[in-house]
Amino acid sequence: MKKTKVLVVDDEAEFAATLTERLQLRGYDARAVSSAEDTVAAAKSDLPDVILLDLKMPGKSGIEILMTIREYAPGSEVILLTGHVDIESKIEGIRIGAFDYIMKPIDIGELTAKIDKAKQKHTNG
Amino acid sequence: MKLGSKLAFSFGISMVLFIMLGVMVCTESGTATKSISVVLAAVLGAVAYRRLAARIVTPLRRLDEMAKSVAREYLPEIGIVDQKDEIESLESSFTQMERRLKDTLSSLELATTRLHEKQEKLVEAEKLASLGRIAAGVAHEINNPLAIINEKAGLMQDILRMCGDFQHKEKFLNLLDGIMVSVNRCRTITHHLLGFARRIDVIVEPMDLNEAVTEAKEFLANDIVLKNIRAELHLGEDLPKIKSDKGLLEQVFLNVIKNAIDAVEEGGIVMVSTGVKDKNTAFVSIRDNGPGIPSDKLRHIFEPFFTTKERGKGTGLGLFVSYGIMKKLGASILVESEIGKGTTFTLEIPLHPRFWEGTV
Numbered sequence: 001m002k003k004t005k006v007l008v009v010d011d012e013a014e015f016a017a018t019l020t021e022r023l024q025l026r027g028y029d030a031r032a033v034s035s036a037e038d039t040v041a042a043a044k045s046d047l048p049d050v051i052l053l054d055l056k057m058p059g060k061s062g063i064e065i066l067m068t069i070r071e072y073a074p075g076s077e078v079i080l081l082t083g084h085v086d087i088e089s090k091i092e093g094i095r096i097g098a099f100d101y102i103m104k105p106i107d108i109g110e111l112t113a114k115i116d117k118a119k120q121k122h123t124n125g
Numbered sequence: 126m127k128l129g130s131k132l133a134f135s136f137g138i139s140m141v142l143f144i145m146l147g148v149m150v151c152t153e154s155g156t157a158t159k160s161i162s163v164v165l166a167a168v169l170g171a172v173a174y175r176r177l178a179a180r181i182v183t184p185l186r187r188l189d190e191m192a193k194s195v196a197r198e199y200l201p202e203i204g205i206v207d208q209k210d211e212i213e214s215l216e217s218s219f220t221q222m223e224r225r226l227k228d229t230l231s232s233l234e235l236a237t238t239r240l241h242e243k244q245e246k247l248v249e250a251e252k253l254a255s256l257g258r259i260a261a262g263v264a265h266e267i268n269n270p271l272a273i274i275n276e277k278a279g280l281m282q283d284i285l286r287m288c289g290d291f292q293h294k295e296k297f298l299n300l301l302d303g304i305m306v307s308v309n310r311c312r313t314i315t316h317h318l319l320g321f322a323r324r325i326d327v328i329v330e331p332m333d334l335n336e337a338v339t340e341a342k343e344f345l346a347n348d349i350v351l352k353n354i355r356a357e358l359h360l361g362e363d364l365p366k367i368k369s370d371k372g373l374l375e376q377v378f379l380n381v382i383k384n385a386i387d388a389v390e391e392g393g394i395v396m397v398s399t400g401v402k403d404k405n406t407a408f409v410s411i412r413d414n415g416p417g418i419p420s421d422k423l424r425h426i427f428e429p430f431f432t433t434k435e436r437g438k439g440t441g442l443g444l445f446v447s448y449g450i451m452k453k454l455g456a457s458i459l460v461e462s463e464i465g466k467g468t469t470f471t472l473e474i475p476l477h478p479r480f481w482e483g484t485v
Contacts (some may be wrong), residue, residue: 008250018276025283081270083319104268105275105312 003029004119006075007048009039009082019052019106026112036060043073047109050118052102052111055093063092063095070097077118081106139167159480161290165248185211192218196225241383241412253427257318264318269277271311272450280303327453329478332371334407335360335399341378342397347384354393367407367476371451374474377458380443381411381470387434389467402473409472426460454478 008026010016016032023030031046033039036059051069055062065076080093080101093101096123099118102111189211197216237464282301283293342349342356349356385395394410418426418433425431427448433439444458451458462468 015273015276018273018280022276022280022283025280025287074131083265083272094408103316104272105308106272108279 003027004115005048006030006115007039007042007046007047007051007076008032009051009057010034010054012054015120022108023112023115026108028112028115036065039065040068042071043069043076047073048076049122050099050115051076051078052081053078053098056083063096066093066096066098069123075122077088077122079111079114079118126314127448141366143323154390161419182211185197185215192222196221210375235465247483249427250452252457253445256429257449260318264315267311268319271308274304275308275312278308289456297439302457314440317440327370329368329370331366331368334364334374334375334409334474337371337375338378338397338409339397341375341382344379345382345386348383349395350391351387351392352384352389354389354395356382357394357396359398361398361407364399364407365401365476367474368478369454369456369474373454377447377450378409378411380447381458381472382441385411385413385415385468385470387439389413390415405476407476409474410469412467412469414467418460418462419464419470420462423460423462424436427458 006020006023006118007031008016008020008023010019010032011030011034011124013034016034020030020032031042032046033042037055039051042048047054051073053062053066053069057065062080066080069076069078076097078093078097080098083103083104100114102114192215228409237402278301282298282305285298285301288294306393338360339358342358345356347356382395382397394414396410398410398412400408402408422431422433426433428441429445430441431445432439446460449474451474455478457473459471459473460468461471
């Protein structure tokens with residue numbers, strides 16, 4: 001079975017890299033990026049199944065990146081990473097088309113369950 | 126009879142007596158010069174007398190009119206009847222004015238007290254709002270490194286679990302578990318603090334306040350049994366259904382009732398009552414017969430990280446979060462405490478949603 005392709009987007013490079021490694025250990029084809037430009041490029045070239053997107057990114061807001069992703073990689077499901085219950089951003093994100101959200105610090109079991117659900121939706125179209 | 130007329134009357138009598146005396150003296154002495162001097166003195170005396178009367182009467186009348194106008198303006202229910210003379214009238218006007226001034230002064234004192242209380246509440250709310258913003262800012266900054274610690278420790282656990290057995294492997298795994306448990310504790314704190322400042326999901330639905338209170342009490346049944354406490358519910362029968370967020374309100378009830386249970390000694394009493402305060406507001410009061418909270422501590426009770434519990438027993442966030450929730454729901458939380466008698470928390474909840482706009 002083809003591995004689920006996950007793109008981890010977070011400006012905290014340490015966080016993104018470590019989470020990516022943990023996902024790889026769990027059998028995901030994960031990759032980390034830490035800037036808005038890299039995110040758009042990776043979304044276009046890799047066509048990930050699921051993108052984990054931090055809502056707080058320097059330069060561009062997570063919502064702006066989400067809109068770009070929707071444009072370039074309409075097939076990818078997005079799970080928002082938030083530091084808190086930021087209801088406005090969450091609602092806005094879901095409205096623009098994010099699949100779900102998860103709060104940091106992350107519970108890895110909860111995250112993988114959400115990734116699998118997003119992948120399922122992605123596969124079923 | 127007016128004072129002016131009285132003076133004129135007295136003057137007339139005096140003049141008649143004076144002239145009669147002059148005539149008697151003149152008749153006895155028989156000298157015309159003497160009688161002219163007496164008449165002249167009488168005329169001069171009359172002029173001086175009139176001037177003196179005018180100087181006394183005119184200011185008296187003016188003063189009387191002023192006192193009356195003060196009394197008339199502020200005390201319209203009192204009819205001002207013209208008195209017999211200016212002095213009596215002035216006295217009565219002054220009495221009325223004094224009464225009015227006393228009334229004004231006491232209502233002014235009352236208004237000042239109320240203003241002072243409102244100011245204190247505003248200052249308190251603003252202080253908590255500032256503290257909330259600071260706490261949320263700190264929590265946000267701490268949350269990111271916390272997320273990194275969480276991932277690093279998690280990755281170490283992942284790797285260790287994949288490794289074959291080696292010396293101290295179990296110990297390492299246990300240590301990492303300890304780190305994860307602490308991270309989770311911190312996560313609870315940061316999320317609470319962030320929740321205070323952020324607009325969280327408020328789901329308004331028709332709800333039964335009595336039911337929510339009963340559920341919260343049942344949720345704490347174990348604590349009540351373990352401490353052998355008498356927990357009384359006095360549910361208002363006339364309480365209508367309200368429109369609010371049941372989940373959030375239950376969180377507040379749990380926090381406050383749990384605090385009451387913690388506050389009382391074994392065998393103590395916790396009394397929860399509900400009812401209608403006025404046509405727009407319901408209330409829930411939670412009273413305990415614990416030791417009470419001294420006033421210097423009571424002032425800080427809603428501040429973040431303030432706790433009267435033993436170290437490690439409370440985070441000091443329960444009431445802070447409850448305060449934030451109540452604000453979000455347009456409700457309020459009040460506390461009264463008496464040393465040796467106990468503490469009462471009163472939650473005043475609008476029957477219909479009245480959202481509190483803005484961030485704390």
